[in-house]
Amino acid sequence: MAITRKDVLHLAELSNLRLSEDQIEPLIKDLDNIVGYISQLDELDTDGVEPTYQCFDMQNVWREDVIEEFEANREDLLNLTVESEDHQIKVPKVL
Amino acid sequence: MIIADKNTKAVGLVRAALDKAKEYEDYHCFISMNEARALDRAREIDERIAKGEKVGRLAGVPYAIKDNYLSPEGVTTAASRMLDNFPSPITATAVAKLEAEGAIMIGRANLDSYAHGSSTENSYFGPTLNARDKERVAGGSSGGSAAAVALGIVPFALGSDTGGSIRQPASYNGVWGMKPTYGTVSRYGVVAMASSLDTMGCIANNAEDVDLIMSIIAGKDPKDSTTLDDFWTRELEDAKPKKKTIGIIKDFLKDGVDPEVSKTVLSYANKMKKAGYEVEEISMPIMKYGLAIYYIIQPAEVASNLSRYDGIRYGHRAAEITDLDSIYGKTRDEGFMPENKRRIMVGNFVLSSGFFDAYYLKAQKARTLLINAYNEAFEKYDALLCAVAPAPAFKLGEKTDDPLQMYMEDMMSVLANLAGLPAVAIPAGESESGLPIGVQLIGPRKSDQVLLNIAKNVEENA
Numbered sequence: 001m002a003i004t005r006k007d008v009l010h011l012a013e014l015s016n017l018r019l020s021e022d023q024i025e026p027l028i029k030d031l032d033n034i035v036g037y038i039s040q041l042d043e044l045d046t047d048g049v050e051p052t053y054q055c056f057d058m059q060n061v062w063r064e065d066v067i068e069e070f071e072a073n074r075e076d077l078l079n080l081t082v083e084s085e086d087h088q089i090k091v092p093k094v095l
Numbered sequence: 096m097i098i099a100d101k102n103t104k105a106v107g108l109v110r111a112a113l114d115k116a117k118e119y120e121d122y123h124c125f126i127s128m129n130e131a132r133a134l135d136r137a138r139e140i141d142e143r144i145a146k147g148e149k150v151g152r153l154a155g156v157p158y159a160i161k162d163n164y165l166s167p168e169g170v171t172t173a174a175s176r177m178l179d180n181f182p183s184p185i186t187a188t189a190v191a192k193l194e195a196e197g198a199i200m201i202g203r204a205n206l207d208s209y210a211h212g213s214s215t216e217n218s219y220f221g222p223t224l225n226a227r228d229k230e231r232v233a234g235g236s237s238g239g240s241a242a243a244v245a246l247g248i249v250p251f252a253l254g255s256d257t258g259g260s261i262r263q264p265a266s267y268n269g270v271w272g273m274k275p276t277y278g279t280v281s282r283y284g285v286v287a288m289a290s291s292l293d294t295m296g297c298i299a300n301n302a303e304d305v306d307l308i309m310s311i312i313a314g315k316d317p318k319d320s321t322t323l324d325d326f327w328t329r330e331l332e333d334a335k336p337k338k339k340t341i342g343i344i345k346d347f348l349k350d351g352v353d354p355e356v357s358k359t360v361l362s363y364a365n366k367m368k369k370a371g372y373e374v375e376e377i378s379m380p381i382m383k384y385g386l387a388i389y390y391i392i393q394p395a396e397v398a399s400n401l402s403r404y405d406g407i408r409y410g411h412r413a414a415e416i417t418d419l420d421s422i423y424g425k426t427r428d429e430g431f432m433p434e435n436k437r438r439i440m441v442g443n444f445v446l447s448s449g450f451f452d453a454y455y456l457k458a459q460k461a462r463t464l465l466i467n468a469y470n471e472a473f474e475k476y477d478a479l480l481c482a483v484a485p486a487p488a489f490k491l492g493e494k495t496d497d498p499l500q501m502y503m504e505d506m507m508s509v510l511a512n513l514a515g516l517p518a519v520a521i522p523a524g525e526s527e528s529g530l531p532i533g534v535q536l537i538g539p540r541k542s543d544q545v546l547l548n549i550a551k552n553v554e555e556n557a
Contacts, residue, residue: 007444008440011440011443011444011447012440014440014447015398015427015440015443016424016427017424017427017436017439017440018424018427019428019436020428023436027437027440030437030498030499031437031440031444033497034437034441034502035441035444037387037390037499038387038390038391038445038454038458039387039454040384040387041384041387041388041458041461042453042457043384044384044457044461046457046460046461046464049463049464050463052459052460052463052466053291053459054291054321055291055514055515055540056278056515056540061320071185071186072184072185076184079182080181080182080184080409081407081408082406082412089407089408091422092417092418092419092422093418093419094419
């Protein structure tokens with residue numbers, strides 16, 4: 001399939017990327033090339049093959065629900081944000 | 096690798112490394128240095144040695160971390176604008192283990208932003224130059240780590256390998272690179288790229304050093320539930336292969352592979368024969384689909400992992416914006432490099448409704464076929480041999496305008512990641528113009544030490 005301008009705008013929205021106009025044209029070309037390349041898997045017969053999501057037969061890993069000391073404290077973590085107040089991260093009005 | 100003791104001071108080792116880093120500053124191996132703290136630690140280790148205390152197996156050894164490892168000294172940038180002022184509140188398990196053995200981190204090595212790339216040209220801070228030829232790329236994404244080792248600044252450096260990011264730069268700079276079995280080393284405290292493929296390993300100068308470093312950083316970590324029980328427990332000489340048979344992947348001797356590279360693979364195969372191995376060619380037709388499988392699965396996981404960068408809790412936030420949607424959108428536009436954006440968008444494409452089955456699910460099924468082909472081959476062979484990259488290091492800027500050309504770099508390195516297998520990159524020769532060429536040995540899972548044993552044996556007996 002060929003990637004269009006409309007596809008790029010849709011993917012940018014899905015990706016939460018507010019792209020400037022000058023980025024759109026090159027992305028149409030690049031994504032079209034990449035999608036063209038990965039489409040070669042069509043040649044492979046995968047009927048009846050089980051998908052692999054991870055390399056090992058890993059099961060759920062359980063642990064006791066006990067409180068452990070974390071190496072960073074609340075202040076360290078709050079200091080990473082641009083704006084905080086009363087031990088909470090401040091964001092623009094949502095509603 | 097020189098370890099500090101009563102006669103060799105840690106301060107001297109660290110100062111020499113820092114001086115060399117300065118001497119080779121124009122190669123841009125590092126994003127930031129850890130000078131004051133490294134010298135403090137070296138003094139402390141010297142004092143402890145003087146008192147006769149045990150200081151660890153890597154006492155006073157200076158090393159570099161790829162700047163996607165978190166550690167409280169300075170900032171962890173992942174070579175991105177998104178994290179260019181991110182003081183990490185935690186320490187990666189691998190870093191903590193090295194420091195506990197007395198190793199001293201002297202600086203944070205350059206990489207492609209978020210480890211997306213094969214040349215370190217996607218770094219927000221500019222590219223790293225090849226240790227042998229300043230007009231060429233260092234490879235990527237662990238380009239800074241590889242060049243720093245090849246230039247002799249540090250005896251080893253940490254890297255991460257999702258599709259070749261340790262092995263390809265190692266190969267381009269003529270040093271050793273170890274991508275371990277998936278789950279060998281904890282991923283805790285390393286910036287996530289593609290979680291089913293990400294592995295942590297090292298770049299160093301020889302098999303013994305690689306073995307020592309890996310034996311320290313390997314092992315189960317409650318903070319990363321995908322880690323395996325520690326299997327890196329043998330002496331290197333005890334990790335002998337059972338069959339002494341090696342398969343050369345025939346499909347990677349011609350199409351798209353530089354003749355000088357194929358020649359190097361075959362000459363390494365001859366060395367293996369001289370060292371007593373039975374070597375034969377094996378055809379694995381599924382391998383040529385590896386890159387397409389990888390460039391579906393990896394971007395899908397990248398899109399998911401990078402969705403956390405929203406400008407709210409940490410990292411860059413776009414200025415002067417008052418509504419939430421614009422903060423997300425503008426922050427991500429400003430914080431990511433073009434290659435990060437391409438991967439996120441391709442990932443969301445293959446995961447989006449309507450295309451999921453045709454791309455993502457198809458790739459997951461093809462991944463099974465690839466794993467089956469490996470399993471079958473390992474019934475006969477201890478390890479498989481092929482080149483790391485299709486050609487020696489290319490010129491800076493040569494591939495930056497064509498992302499797909501850049502992806503082709505990874506055609507032979509992504510395979511081990513897709514199957515979760517160990518692979519070691521070994522310096523094997525040079526092109527006529529003097530550029531290093533590396534080969535890789537790929538083995539069954541947990542055969543990491545066997546691969547190193549073979550490589551060491553070949554070097555000693557050929």
